[in-house]
Each structure stands twice: as C-alpha cells, then as structure tokens.
Amino acid sequence: MGVDYYSLLQVSRTATDDDLKKAYRKLAMKWHPDKNPTNKKQAEAKFKEISEAYEVLSDPQKRAIYDQYGEEGLKGQVPPPPDGSGVGGGGGATFFSSGGGPTSFRFNPRSADDIFAEFFGFSSGGGGGPAGMRTSSRSFGGGMFGGDDIFGSFGGDRTAMNAGGPRKAAPIERALPCSLEELYKGTTKKMKISREIADASGKTLPVEEILTIDIKPGWKKGTKITFPEKGNEQPNLIPSDLIFIIDEKPHSTFTRDGNDLVVTKKIPLAEALTGCTINLTTLDGRTLSIPINNVVHPDYEEVVRGEGMPLPKEPSRRGNLRIKFNIKFPARLNADQKSGIKRLLGSSY
Structure with a gap:
C-alpha cells in the first residue's frame, strides 16, 4: 500500500468529503511552516504529506485508484488485469470509465502551497494576483498567522465557512512610509494598485485603481487605513480588505x-x-x-x-x-x- 493517506489525515477509510475537509483544515493549520518557525524543516515535510493525502482522497477518481491499487497505482505501477484488459506500467495507471473504455491516468502531486491556497482562498507565499497587489499576505510584509487562530482575524469568517457561505480572504497589509513633516502637517497620498475583478460571467480581468489616502495631522506609526474588499475577486470568496499601516521615516533633526x-x-x-x-x-x-x-x-x-x-x-x-x-x-x-x-x-x- 505504501503511504497510508487515511492515517496521515487521521480519518477512517469511509470518511466523507466533509470529514476530509475538517481533517485537512486542522492538520494544515497545525503543520503549516509559518506556524512552526523553530521546526520548519519537519513542518514542511509534514505539510507536504498532508496536502498530498488530501489531494488524493478528496478527488473521487484518485481515491478510487488509491483504494484499489495503493500509492503504486497512483504512480502508474499497476499490473495488467488477469483478462488482459487495460494497460499497466509505462508510467500511467489505467482504469475504466463509466462507458467501459480505458482511461489513462497519471498522478502528479500539486504544490502543497497551491492546495492550501485553493482550500483557504489565499496564497501562503508570494503567488496570487498581478504585480502591485498580491493576494498573498507575505507580499505586503505581514505574517499570515497573526495569532493562534488564523480565522480569528477574518471578522467572523469561521461562521460563514461552517454555514457553507462565501469565505472572506485574509486581510492584506502594506506599510505606508511617511516623513515626520507629513505626519505633522497632514497630507494626501495616491496609491496605484493592480487587482483582478470578476465580470458577470465570472471571468476575472486585471484592473488598476488609484486609492486616495488622507493622512491626518498627528497620526502615529501603526495607524491603519482600511479599504474594504480591495483584494482580488474570486468565485465563492469575499475579497480581502487592503490595509495600509503608517510607518515613520527617520528625521535628520527630530x-x-x-x-x-x-x-x-x-x-x-x-x-x-x-x-x-x-x-x-x-x-x-x-x-x-x-x-x-x-x-x-x-x-x-x-x-x-x-x-x-x-x-x-x-x-x-x-x-x-x-x-x-x-x-x-x-x-x-x-x-x-x-x-x-x-x-x-x-x-x-
């Protein structure tokens, strides 16, 4: 059988789709490398194993092959059936479609980060939207895990998820450097962002927007300016809030x-x-x-x-x-x- 994906996800062999989702959510959050900075190498390996197990078991086609032939079947090492039907080996496992004809299958595991991004609705590192504004929280210098519970920062997102409604993507934070003169007198800054929006048919297209930020006199380092739902639009996902955080440049005198x-x-x-x-x-x-x-x-x-x-x-x-x-x-x-x-x-x- 090789790797036991059911044991990795800590579920039974009769686990439903909901069981798999709950198990993956719990384990992915526990073993994500960003949550384990002192144990990153082991966490990365565990995170990859969990993601691969979820990818296989959440896909009925892959799960059927795994249940019958094990990990070797996914890698194309299935012996030909005794009656000679089907084709084994050669780097691709063969199974039969509902119409009775053979269908070639080859399993190429996806990136663990891609699986995580698809499941949670945002990227865990560097990918995402077009240049200028990514859906990744790392793109703006903020850690993905601000506390012990990632969903605590989503503004009630856990309830929406459990209820089956659209989830809200994690907020995107970006530093906004200001001189001491600007914070003394107040000023207006124009910020150009690039993001993707969805049209009526659900297709996404890139757009550029200019955001106006009014800096009030006396604002301090750490002051936050929030633009609600200015992240990328995706199906079944409420866009991220874009948050600019005031940073103070050093001054030559004061x-x-x-x-x-x-x-x-x-x-x-x-x-x-x-x-x-x-x-x-x-x-x-x-x-x-x-x-x-x-x-x-x-x-x-x-x-x-x-x-x-x-x-x-x-x-x-x-x-x-x-x-x-x-x-x-x-x-x-x-x-x-x-x-x-x-x-x-x-x-x-």
Whole structure:
C-alpha cells in the first residue's frame, strides 16, 4: 500500500468529503511552516504529506485508484488485469470509465502551497494576483498567522465557512512610509494598485485603481487605513480588505516620543554655564529662537510647550518640544584657565 493517506489525515477509510475537509483544515493549520518557525524543516515535510493525502482522497477518481491499487497505482505501477484488459506500467495507471473504455491516468502531486491556497482562498507565499497587489499576505510584509487562530482575524469568517457561505480572504497589509513633516502637517497620498475583478460571467480581468489616502495631522506609526474588499475577486470568496499601516521615516533633526518632539543640541561648556540661544526650524518651516538661561547640566531638558506634534484627536493642540543637550568639554586647560575657573567657580561649591 505504501503511504497510508487515511492515517496521515487521521480519518477512517469511509470518511466523507466533509470529514476530509475538517481533517485537512486542522492538520494544515497545525503543520503549516509559518506556524512552526523553530521546526520548519519537519513542518514542511509534514505539510507536504498532508496536502498530498488530501489531494488524493478528496478527488473521487484518485481515491478510487488509491483504494484499489495503493500509492503504486497512483504512480502508474499497476499490473495488467488477469483478462488482459487495460494497460499497466509505462508510467500511467489505467482504469475504466463509466462507458467501459480505458482511461489513462497519471498522478502528479500539486504544490502543497497551491492546495492550501485553493482550500483557504489565499496564497501562503508570494503567488496570487498581478504585480502591485498580491493576494498573498507575505507580499505586503505581514505574517499570515497573526495569532493562534488564523480565522480569528477574518471578522467572523469561521461562521460563514461552517454555514457553507462565501469565505472572506485574509486581510492584506502594506506599510505606508511617511516623513515626520507629513505626519505633522497632514497630507494626501495616491496609491496605484493592480487587482483582478470578476465580470458577470465570472471571468476575472486585471484592473488598476488609484486609492486616495488622507493622512491626518498627528497620526502615529501603526495607524491603519482600511479599504474594504480591495483584494482580488474570486468565485465563492469575499475579497480581502487592503490595509495600509503608517510607518515613520527617520528625521535628520527630530525624534518623536508620543506627541512630543525631541531634539539634541551640542553646546560648549561655556554656554552650558552662562546661557545661550537655540535656533530651530520647525516641521512646518517656522524659525524658533529659544533662550537658555538656566545652567545646563548633563540631564537638563528645556521644554517648549505646544511645539510638539499635533494630537490626533485634537489637531489644534500639540505636544511639547523637548531640547536635550550634549555638552562639549574642552580637551585641555592651561594653568591660567584652571586658576581662573577655580577663582570664578570656587565659591559655588
């Protein structure tokens, strides 16, 4: 018999189509390589075996040959019947169609990823739609398994599946890099996507669309913008939601800390002790001149209220600008400088 496909799927030899689907769904989710990052090689082998078993047993023609001749029959190693009818060997198994005539059959297992994609309605890696927007979650940098249960992120998809209704494909996520200036002032971005849509007859054709994304002032890294059902259209499948996730580009002057902006300025020791003025250009192009009148010690911060990032829910209000300091000490002092400093500062200690 060779490989026991029924044992691999943990079903009986009388298993129905529904039994096979339930078994494959459970085992494919358990052994998918993306769910087993620390045991990937073994998981890939197991995932391939499970997929091949499901492909054979879910196809009545392949299952009939397997039940009669085993794995060897699928590979074309069936001996000719005793009465001489049919043709065995030669790389193709032979069986008889309902009309009594011989039909040549050759089993070429499909890719485990293709079987998984067909079953769940999306690709587990790299394939799918046309360039620019794939149905694969990996195409947009997001892992396929965001949690322990893939169906938990489908928005009630499990209920629809159990009820026999159309399933919704997993959401597609894509990073949307924005400069700090864009997140400060707000902006509009146009994104061109390519996807497939179905016509009235069910045939799919590629189309290009322009999506408009309004970036609001103060939005933070991780903010999500969702375009419902903008994935590829396929029969019996609700298209994926397309989700853009705000990412923040590094800035040459400022870093962001919540709603605050932080900048570090390098000043000499003399200015740290006697005071100075810090000149800055804001993210919206204004020039600020900030007098520093306090003695600047290594942990000192000058806080300018209301000059940080806009608050996302109240753009008229802003966080703070926090100025940190990197004090430049002299490399060496001569005798006169040392005595002068002692004379000036001695009484302060």
